[in-house]
Amino acid sequence: MLRRGALALLVPLRRRSAMATPPDRRFVVELASSELVHFYLSNDDDNNHRAPPRCFLPRPGRCYSFCLPAAGSPRERVRAARLHRLLQRRLSQEQPFGAGSAALALLSYSPSREAALERGFLVQDERRAPETERSLEELLRHLLPAPVHLAVYEVAEGGEVRCALWRLDGAAQDRQLVRRARVVAEEEPALHSACAHLLEDAVFRSRGAARRVLEECTSLIPEAKAVLDLVDQCPQHPKKGDFPVIVIEGLDATGKTTLTQAVKDSLNAVLLRSPPPSVSQWRKIFDDEPTLIRRAFYALTNYILASEIAKASSKSPVIVDRYWHSTAAYAVATEISGKVQNLPPLHHEVYHWPEDLLKPDVVLLLTVSPEERIRRLKGRGMEKTEEETELEANTCFRQKVEESYRRMENPTCQPVDASPSREEVLKAVLHLVKNQCHLP
Numbered sequence: 281m282l283r284r285g286a287l288a289l290l291v292p293l294r295r296r297s298a299m300a301t302p303p304d305r306r307f308v309v310e311l312a313s314s315e316l317v318h319f320y321l322s323n324d325d326d327n328n329h330r331a332p333p334r335c336f337l338p339r340p341g342r343c344y345s346f347c348l349p350a351a352g353s354p355r356e357r358v359r360a361a362r363l364h365r366l367l368q369r370r371l372s373q374e375q376p377f378g379a380g381s382a383a384l385a386l387l388s389y390s391p392s393r394e395a396a397l398e399r400g401f402l403v404q405d406e407r408r409a410p411e412t413e414r415s416l417e418e419l420l421r422h423l424l425p426a427p428v429h430l431a432v433y434e435v436a437e438g439g440e441v442r443c444a445l446w447r448l449d450g451a452a453q454d455r456q457l458v459r460r461a462r463v464v465a466e467e468e469p470a471l472h473s474a475c476a477h478l479l480e481d482a483v484f485r486s487r488g489a490a491r492r493v494l495e496e497c498t499s500l501i502p503e504a505k506a507v508l509d510l511v512d513q514c515p516q517h518p519k520k521g522d523f524p525v526i527v528i529e530g531l532d533a534t535g536k537t538t539l540t541q542a543v544k545d546s547l548n549a550v551l552l553r554s555p556p557p558s559v560s561q562w563r564k565i566f567d568d569e570p571t572l573i574r575r576a577f578y579a580l581t582n583y584i585l586a587s588e589i590a591k592a593s594s595k596s597p598v599i600v601d602r603y604w605h606s607t608a609a610y611a612v613a614t615e616i617s618g619k620v621q622n623l624p625p626l627h628h629e630v631y632h633w634p635e636d637l638l639k640p641d642v643v644l645l646l647t648v649s650p651e652e653r654i655r656r657l658k659g660r661g662m663e664k665t666e667e668e669t670e671l672e673a674n675t676c677f678r679q680k681v682e683e684s685y686r687r688m689e690n691p692t693c694q695p696v697d698a699s700p701s702r703e704e705v706l707k708a709v710l711h712l713v714k715n716q717c718h719l720p
């Protein structure tokens with residue numbers, strides 16, 4: 281079973297080299313508590329006395345880890361992301377390792393240089409069953425390009441964590457020991473290891489950047505072509521009309537639908553939503569894809585929405601249910617594991633509005649307490665998306681989305697307390713809008 285927060289481990293997989301993990305490779309795994317554990321593999325002859333990492337291995341269990349090769353070009357990144365997704369599914373849905381085993385995603389990074397981030401998995405086997413290792417090897421030989429590096433971890437006498445790094449070649453059963461190492465704790469880097477890669481992998485800050493990702497998907501996902509066709513019909517730099525454009529943001533069930541409808545009626549405005557109806561038929565398909573593809577889709581839908589905003593705002597005020605800030609905030613929160621403290625710092629580029637996207641006049645962020653939000657979610661009784669179920673289950677994730685919204689700049693998201701009655705929230709919002717926009 282693949283579950284957030286299980287214990288398990290990883291080792292990087294290098295495509296061409298038979299060499300061991302470079303000494304500056306570091307690993308980070310997220311535990312059930314949302315704590316991140318950082319560690320590295322220390323050569324046996326290193327004379328350091330660092331402690332083993334916390335909560336690493338169940339006793340008398342065993343852990344395994346592996347990584348996918350790092351990808352460079354958009355084409356390689358699309359393929360690697362889909363392969364990662366496939367592995368994730370196989371590890372979670374098919375439960376190849378039986379009861380007592382669990383897996384979770386793990387990152388491998390280098391603190392000293394801008395080496396590519398490698399994504400992998402940690403698999404924990406509480407039972408130390410020989411079938412676990414056999415099934416895992418089979419899966420890796422089948423799905424990953426050879427040679428694959430597989431790390432096997434055990435607790436040695438005295439509480440040390442030992443790792444044996446194996447190289448699996450193409451042929452079945454062919455496996456060579458690359459090295460043995462001690463597993464030691466590493467300090468947390470100042471910036472989360474995924475921060476440096478957010479702009480390539482999840483937060484696309486131009487139409488071109490998102491477009492390049494979907495272009496590489498057209499042979500794999502036919503709907504990607506349909507989305508690109510729609511985007512290409514939109515002007516490159518649509519101009520906002522003279523009427524105000526007001527965006528409402530917030531977590532699911534904070535009252536966006538209710539409020540935007542009421543503002544529409546009060547101001548005689550046009551109500552638009554992101555993603556717009558012209559693409560929402562493909563949403564389920566892209567929601568099922570890995571982050572890279574899913575976020576590129578949502579990024580592009582904002583450009584389609586922008587051309588609708590441009591047209592509508594020449595005739596009347598426009599109220600918009602979600603826009604760019606949702607795309608960026610959810611992308612950052614999903615990519616950055618662990619707690620809210622791990623988010624990219626204030627003023628990081630991920631919080632900047634894309635230069636080529638039509639800007640609204642005002643962006644309001646609806647906030648309600650977690651308890652009230654869950655009450656509203658239950659009251660609505662609608663089926664929740666996988667992401668929203670995760671939000672509910674994972675307070676950290678919810679905090680990361682909301683804090684990312686709060687860090688957005690130019691335009692900022694102005695928080696509005698949406699806990700009072702519908703009428704009071706509407707009144708507060710109309711007051712803000714009238715103060716900040718010229719209404720005819």
Ligand SMILES: Nc1ncnc2c1ncn2[C@@H]1O[C@H](COP(=O)(O)OP(=O)(O)O)[C@@H](O)[C@H]1O
Binds near residue numbers: 536703
């Ligand atoms: N100010 C409010 N007070 C109480 N309930 C509200 C308020 N605003 C919205 N709701 C209710 O909360 C639920 C979620 O609201 P909705 O507008 O659908 O949120 P969103 O569009 O942000 O997901 C709905 O059942 C709605 O009737």
Ligand SMILES: Nc1ccn([C@@H]2O[C@H](COP(=O)(O)OP(=O)(O)O)[C@@H](O)[C@H]2O)c(=O)n1
Binds near residue numbers: 531533601607667668
């Ligand atoms: N502009 C947008 C709109 C939605 N989204 C994604 O869509 C999800 C929320 O959409 P939704 O339709 O469930 O939102 P509600 O309006 O129902 O609250 C978020 O989890 C985001 O992943 C986005 O990335 N960018």
